[in-house]
Amino acid sequence: MELDIVALSRLQFAMTALYHFLFVPLTLGLSVLLAIMETTYVMTGRQIWRQMTKFWGTLFGINFVLGVATGIVMEFQFGMNWSYYSYYVGDIFGAPLAIEGLMAFFLEATFVGLFFFGWDRLSKVGHLVTTWAVALGSNFSALWILIANGWMQNPVGSALNPQTMRMEITSFFDVVFNPVAQAKFVHTVSAGYVCASIFVLGVSAWYMMKGRHIEIAKRSMTVAASFGLASALSVVVLGDESGYLSTEHQKMKLAAIEAMWETQPAPAAFTAFGFPDQQARETHFAVHIPWVMGLIGTRSLTTEIPGINQLEEQAKTRIRDGIKAYDALLKIRAAQPAAAGATAQDTSIEQARASFEDIGHELGYALLLKRYVDDPRQATDAQIDQAARDTIPNVPTLFWTFRVMVGLGMFFILLTATFFLLSARRQLDRYPLLLRIAVFAIPLPWVAIxxxxxxxEFGRQPWIIEGVLPTAAAVSNLGAGAVLLTLLGFAAIYTALIVIEMSLMIRAIRNGPEPDDEPEADLVSETLVSAAE
Incomplete structure (x- = not known):
């Protein structure tokens, strides 16, 4: 990939997004775990649960602050590096982000302050409501962001206005309840729950190995194992839903993930292992599991999943239709001044309008040619072939990242299920090797996420909006040097933030939970609660 303005802008946004997403999943998961722990405290009156909530809340706070700092930059990047994208789809894309800021982030940020400073100022129930509000705000924030992202993957409820050359909302309901967005939300949030559960499990296992804060560690491991197991199982189910939706909305992404070069007879096999060769268009040493991909991707035994080569041929046809849509669009726009004062529409303009209404949805495919020719109508067959090849993402990258992600997901199910059983049998400290595995597993959820x-995101390239706007057409008119400079600056600042985050988290973990300053309950109440537990 050449280091041109498009490549540098993509690299910058990818870097900031991946950095930011180091903080988001832990925030999502810890917010719910805190609410569960404090609910137990309010219901039982046991001070140890309050102490647990405050300790894990400290780690949540550190992570939350740095997550906010890294997330704000991303919103400004749309205007800095992706100005044409902002112009083209701002009316649609901006709405969920604005709602996220007004409805979710302000809710979360407000109650975060009450969570930390309200322990001695609010009643037990009042503070519990605050903690649940933090969890609700965190998840609402993810919802609206993923609605915006889901629309980029499946742009429903919208249409291009030929006069303004902007996408406009035709159905806000369709945008909000976009099936791709909803599947992404539940899948991403569940992954965040797994991330926080493994984090709590690993830190607690470290305390168990060191012989410190044993009672808090055991209770934390019990909550994390139970919550983590349910979340890990849901990630698999919800991931299956995402794969099914890709069969309908992002066929090329699914074919690339499977390195499926040719269309297979239904039901297609799943490639468990292999070495995709994009140059030769084959997968070396492939190990196939019959029927599995067909069942996952189509939930039937008779529906085919198209291969990469077939989808490339379809892209050529769509590009040629897109050229016709582009021609009709130019005719419509050229006729606007004359049509404003005309009493009768010219026949050719009416034909252009009818043509655009019929094949206007293919306009984005014509824009793929903008990398090679200023006017897509002048494109040669060779340029059309090249644009069609551009619709194929990097197959080896998708093939391996997907399998590593799935493999780690299976490991998380096994790990949380093991500790769930040990917790039920009250044997959490019986196997030191398992505690050590839990500690070393702490970074793995971030790898999977x-x-x-x-x-x-890499799988939908070359599209910034699937089938509507190519990534190469969405960038700002900046110099490559300016983008490279900001890229290096962001890398330096974000690396410093990561170091700060790790230092603060490690220091807080080493210090451990602080003794709670709330007066203990009377002996009778404590005895009754202990018997109930």
Missing amino acids: EFGWIVA
């Missing part, structure tokens, strides 16, 4: 974002 980052790879999941690579699959989702």
